Amino acid sequence: MAILEIKNLKAHFHTRRGVVKAVNGISYSIEPGQTLGIVGESGSGKSVSQLSYLKLLPSPPLKIPEGEVLFRGENILAMTEEKLRTIRGNKISMIFQEPMTSLNPYLTIGSQLIEPLIIHLKKSKRDAWKEACAALSRVGIAEPEKAMKSYPHEFSGGMRQRVMIAMALTTRPEILIADEPTTALDVTVQAQILDLLREIQKETQMAIILITHDLGVIAGLADKMVVMYAGRIFEEGPVETLFHQSEHPYTRALLRSTPRVDVLQDKIPVIGGSIPDLSQVGQGCPFYERCEFRTDICQITFPTSRKIAHNHETFCHVEKFQ
Amino acid sequence: MSATPSLSVRSLKVHYKLRSGFFNFKATATLKAVDDVSFDLYPGEVLGLVGESGCGKSSLGRALLRLQEPTSGNIQLGGLDFLSLHGEALRNVRPQIQMIFQDPYASLDPRMTIEATLREPLEAHGLWSGIDSQKNLEQLLDRVGIGKKALAKYPHEFSGGQRQRIAIARALVLRPKVIIADEPVSSLDVSVQAQILNLLKEIQKELHLSIVFISHNLAVVKYIADRIAVMYLGKIVELAPKDHLYSQPQHPYTQALISAVPIPDPRIEKFRKRIELRGEIPSPINPPKGCSFHARCPIAQESCKQHAPELKNYRNSAQQVSCFEVK
Numbered sequence: 001m002a003i004l005e006i007k008n009l010k011a012h013f014h015t016r017r018g019v020v021k022a023v024n025g026i027s028y029s030i031e032p033g034q035t036l037g038i039v040g041e042s043g044s045g046k047s048v049s050q051l052s053y054l055k056l057l058p059s060p061p062l063k064i065p066e067g068e069v070l071f072r073g074e075n076i077l078a079m080t081e082e083k084l085r086t087i088r089g090n091k092i093s094m095i096f097q098e099p100m101t102s103l104n105p106y107l108t109i110g111s112q113l114i115e116p117l118i119i120h121l122k123k124s125k126r127d128a129w130k131e132a133c134a135a136l137s138r139v140g141i142a143e144p145e146k147a148m149k150s151y152p153h154e155f156s157g158g159m160r161q162r163v164m165i166a167m168a169l170t171t172r173p174e175i176l177i178a179d180e181p182t183t184a185l186d187v188t189v190q191a192q193i194l195d196l197l198r199e200i201q202k203e204t205q206m207a208i209i210l211i212t213h214d215l216g217v218i219a220g221l222a223d224k225m226v227v228m229y230a231g232r233i234f235e236e237g238p239v240e241t242l243f244h245q246s247e248h249p250y251t252r253a254l255l256r257s258t259p260r261v262d263v264l265q266d267k268i269p270v271i272g273g274s275i276p277d278l279s280q281v282g283q284g285c286p287f288y289e290r291c292e293f294r295t296d297i298c299q300i301t302f303p304t305s306r307k308i309a310h311n312h313e314t315f316c317h318v319e320k321f322q
Numbered sequence: 323m324s325a326t327p328s329l330s331v332r333s334l335k336v337h338y339k340l341r342s343g344f345f346n347f348k349a350t351a352t353l354k355a356v357d358d359v360s361f362d363l364y365p366g367e368v369l370g371l372v373g374e375s376g377c378g379k380s381s382l383g384r385a386l387l388r389l390q391e392p393t394s395g396n397i398q399l400g401g402l403d404f405l406s407l408h409g410e411a412l413r414n415v416r417p418q419i420q421m422i423f424q425d426p427y428a429s430l431d432p433r434m435t436i437e438a439t440l441r442e443p444l445e446a447h448g449l450w451s452g453i454d455s456q457k458n459l460e461q462l463l464d465r466v467g468i469g470k471k472a473l474a475k476y477p478h479e480f481s482g483g484q485r486q487r488i489a490i491a492r493a494l495v496l497r498p499k500v501i502i503a504d505e506p507v508s509s510l511d512v513s514v515q516a517q518i519l520n521l522l523k524e525i526q527k528e529l530h531l532s533i534v535f536i537s538h539n540l541a542v543v544k545y546i547a548d549r550i551a552v553m554y555l556g557k558i559v560e561l562a563p564k565d566h567l568y569s570q571p572q573h574p575y576t577q578a579l580i581s582a583v584p585i586p587d588p589r590i591e592k593f594r595k596r597i598e599l600r601g602e603i604p605s606p607i608n609p610p611k612g613c614s615f616h617a618r619c620p621i622a623q624e625s626c627k628q629h630a631p632e633l634k635n636y637r638n639s640a641q642q643v644s645c646f647e648v649k
Contacts, residue, residue, distance in 0.1 A: 041511035156602050186374035186538070188599045191582040195596075213512065216584025219591040239588045257516035259541035261583040262590065264565065268545060270520060271513040274481045290513075 002029035002070075003174055003207050004092075009067035011045070011052035014060060018279040022048040024231035025066070030224070032174065035201065035208040037222030037239065039215060039254075043275050044228040046211045050177050053077060054088050071175075090120040093168035095161070097180035102164060103152040109136075110148030113167050120171050135166040139196060158189035162196070169200065179211045194221055215258050219243060224311075227251045230276055230286035232302065237312035247306075247314040249293050285317070293318045326401065327362035328500050328532040329386065329419075334359045334395035336378070336385045340607065353607050355381035356392070357556035360633070363500065366530045370547030370564070372540055372579075376603050378556040379536045383502045386534065387421055388412075400499060417447055417496035424505035426485030430477040436463075436488055437473040443496050459495070466491045466521060483514035490522065494529070504536045519546055540583050544568055549640075552576045555606055555614040558633055562641035572636055572643040574619050575599075613646070621647050 011023035023045040030036045040046040051057050053069040053076050069076040071087060079087075096102045104112055113135065114128035123131065129148070136144035139162040152160055161181065168176055178197065182190040198221065201208055210222055218225055218239065225242050227235045227250065235248040246252045253271045273290040284299040285291070291298065295317060303317045336356035341348070355378045363369050371379045384390040386397065388404070397404040400418055407415055423429040430439060440459050444450040460470035466487040468480075477485055486506060493501055506522070507515040523546055526533055537543050543550055544564055551561040552575065560573040571577045578597040585591045599618045604610055610617050616626040626646060633644040 041513060158602055186602075187540070187582040188374065188578060189602055190584075191596055191598070194584075214584065215512075215586035216591060219586050219588040220584050220594075222588075243586070243588055254512060255586060258512055258586050259516070259519070259539070259545045260585060261541040261544055261568065261580060262585050264568075265545055268516045268520060270516040272517070274483055274514055275511065 001031070003032050003072060004209075005029040005068075005070040006049075006053075007068040007070070009049065009053065009069060010065050011048050011057075012063050012065060014063060015279070020278045021231050021281060022278060023052060024281075026226075026228070026231075026233045028226050028233065028236055030175070030207050030209060032207055033201070033205040034224060035210055035222045037218035037225040038209065038211045038228060039213065039218055039225060040228035041213060041275055043230065043278060045231040046228050047179050049228070050094075050179065050209060050211065054092065054094075055081070055084060056088075086120070089116055090171045091173055092175045092177065093171060093173035094177045094179065095164045095168050095181050097183050100152065100157070100160060103160060105152055107151075108148065109150055109152065109155075109163055113148065113163070113170065116167065116171050132166070132170060135170050136163070138169075138200075139163075139166045140192075141166070157185055158192065161185060161193055165193070165196065165200075169204075172204065173206055175207045175209065177209045177211070180213070181210070182217060183212070183214070190217075197221065215243075215255065227254070230278060230281055232286060233315060234287070235314045235316075237308070241309070241312050247308050247312070248316050249291050249318070250287050285315075325364055327398070328365050328367075328400060329363040329534070330396075330398035331362070331386070332360045332396040332398075334382070334385060334397065335393045336381045336390060337393040351607050354556045354609065355606060356385060359395075359553075359556075359558055361551055361558065361561060363532045363534060365499070365532055366526075367549065368526060368533045368535055368547045370543035370550040371534055371536045371553060372538065372543050372550060373553035374538060374579075374603055376555075376606060377553040378606070379538075379553050380504055382553070383421075383504045383534060383536045386502055387419055389421075413447070417443075417449075418498050419500040419502065420493040420496060420498040422486075422489050422493045422501060422503040422506045424508050426482055426489050426509070427477075429489055430485055430492075432477050434476075435473065436468075436475055436477070439477075439488070440473075440492055440495050443492065447496065449496070462491045462494060463488075465525070466494075467517075481514075482510055483517060486510065486518050487521065490518075490525070494525070497529075498531070500532045500534070502534045502536070505538070506535075507542060508537065508539065515542070522546065540580060552579065555603065555609050557614060557644065558642075559615065559644045560642065561633065562636075566639070566641045570641075572641065572648045573645050574621055574647070575615050578620075613644075623647065 007027050008025050009023055010025050013020040013022055026049060038046045052064060113132035117123045117128035117131055133144040136147055141147050141162055182193050212218060222239050225239050226233055229250055235242060235251045242251055256269045257271055271290055276286050283301055285302050288294050288298050297317050303315045305313045305315060307313055334356055335358060338353040340351045340353055342350045359382060373379045385392045444455055463470050463472055468487050507518050535547055547564055549563050550567045551558045554575050560576045571580055578599045581597045601618055612628050613626040613630055616622040631644045631646050633642045636643045
């Protein structure tokens with residue numbers, strides 16, 4: 001059974017310049033032990049789609065006019081703030097891109113690590129301290145006792161991200177939302193952090209929602225993936241399928257235009273134009289302007305889901321585009 | 323390559339003196355950002371400069387332009403001793419070497435129109451000649467895919483990719499022979515990144531430019547560069563033509579670095595063996611004695627802790643490696 005199910009979620013920002021439809025009706029689900037990769041370029045809505053239902057964005061300007069987000073069958077959007085607090089940072093944990101801005105520079109690592117344990121799991125300070133130390137050594141920090149008494153600035157970027165992971169895991173979450181967890185890190189450190197996430201998932205069977213623009217990271221970590229563009233889902237399916245038998249022109253173009261370290265490319269095919277202004281996107285397909293296979297209908301309505309296989313869906317009017 | 327290099331760098335060092343305390347004017351430590359770097363850049367060649375954060379690649383790029391004065395060493399630019407030039411003589415040479423920066427939001431003045439931005443370098447060097455120059459600007463903007471309508475606009479009216487096109491036009495306006503591009507596509511989305519890479523590649527070929535392309539992204543460098551220098555803690559540890567570097571990397575750091583880059587294909591990526599490196603780059607303030615990589619190196623010997631290897635040709639090939647264990 002799905003642990004999280006998102007149904008037709010919309011997240012709109014009401015600004016002076018108009019309504020920005022950052023997330024415009026998306027649906028998908030994730031199961032325990034699974035890693036779902038959400039891929040998209042900037043402004044695709046990949047982060048907002050997660051932050052919005054957890055009420056981590058200021059509202060107003062954010063409004064969620066439609067949609068359901070079911071966590072173990074219960075609609076998060078209908079929950080009281082009090083109820084949500086028992087889930088957010090507890091059953092659903094998060095790690096972000098920039099570990100320096102997510103950690104409080106004034107507080108020691110220790111005092112930040114024990115907080116979720118005391119608040120969510122009602123532990124005593126002493127037990128919390130012990131558990132936090134164990135969590136730190138689990139994520140590969142050599143002297144946990146010493147680290148607990150240190151401040152964030154004393155750590156390197158990779159170490160801070162390890163601390164963030166330890167913090168996210170202390171409450172034994174069922175879902176970990178990782179929003180560009182390795183984007184600010186060097187590749188050799190990135191490899192270490194991705195390995196760590198993989199190992200921990202094997203042990204705990206938690207579900208991971210991995211948000212990234214890096215197709216290589218998705219290829220290595222995710223089981224299932226969702227491709228987003230301008231607030232819409234364009235394609236959803238197993239990672240293997242989307243990388244090799246994609247049925248959407250954008251997914252294909254994105255893969256083709258990514259430079260690769262293992263292939264000598266003479267010329268990379270490009271996607272012309274740029275990402276549309278989200279306040280100007282109408283009812284049609286937002287990729288219309290840039291799509292080489294566009295037809296008249298694409299400008300008028302956004303396509304409904306087309307099933308390619310039981311677990312592979314695409315949102316494209318054009319059925320044969322290659 | 324027998325041609326005279328457009329840019330020839332020998333034993334270049336950029337050391338920053340660090341002071342501790344507020345009124346303490348005595349230097350307490352030295353940060354060796356660039357430490358004894360030598361290479362040649364030939365006409366029409368793109369040299370990739372890769373490495374992780376803190377390896378000194380940006381400091382090196384800035385030193386090549388004398389935006390940061392090197393501590394010691396030698397730079398020959400088109401046969402001239404670049405570091406010995408001052409005042410008027412330096413000004414006269416500067417148009418030959420230009421720069422493209424990473425962040426097109428920060429590198430364009432928000433209060434200047436695109437025309438003013440592009441005119442400024444010409445006027446500063448006394449090269450503005452009215453109507454002809456104006457025509458050249460229009461052609462240049464067409465060439466980078468922006469169009470002359472942009473002249474009267476301001477940077478905020480353009481997207482990141484378009485701004486980077488404008489930054490490229492600005493770098494080209496003085497008709498340089500050498501361009502230093504510091505992470506020019508790192509802040510762009512994948513779909514836009516490919517456009518800018520292709521544009522740079524085309525223009526480089528048309529104008530027979532020499533480019534030093536600085537990047538942390540090994541896949542991007544593989545696409546655009548002819549030869550690649552890998553930096554670690556202020557030093558070049560390997561320098562090779564790109565087909566050699568990626569197919570037969572010799573330095574253990576290069577090997578680890580390449581193996582750590584994720585490949586966008588799950589059939590390959592899920593089963594790849596990585597060369598794992600312990601820890602992270604040590605501080606360049608007190609770099610380890612001997613080979614700077616020995617603490618993380620999987621094949622380090624006792625002698626690596628004592629002596630630092632030099633960059634040497636590998637088996638008479640064009641590949642240069644700085645490692646005692648590579649024979």
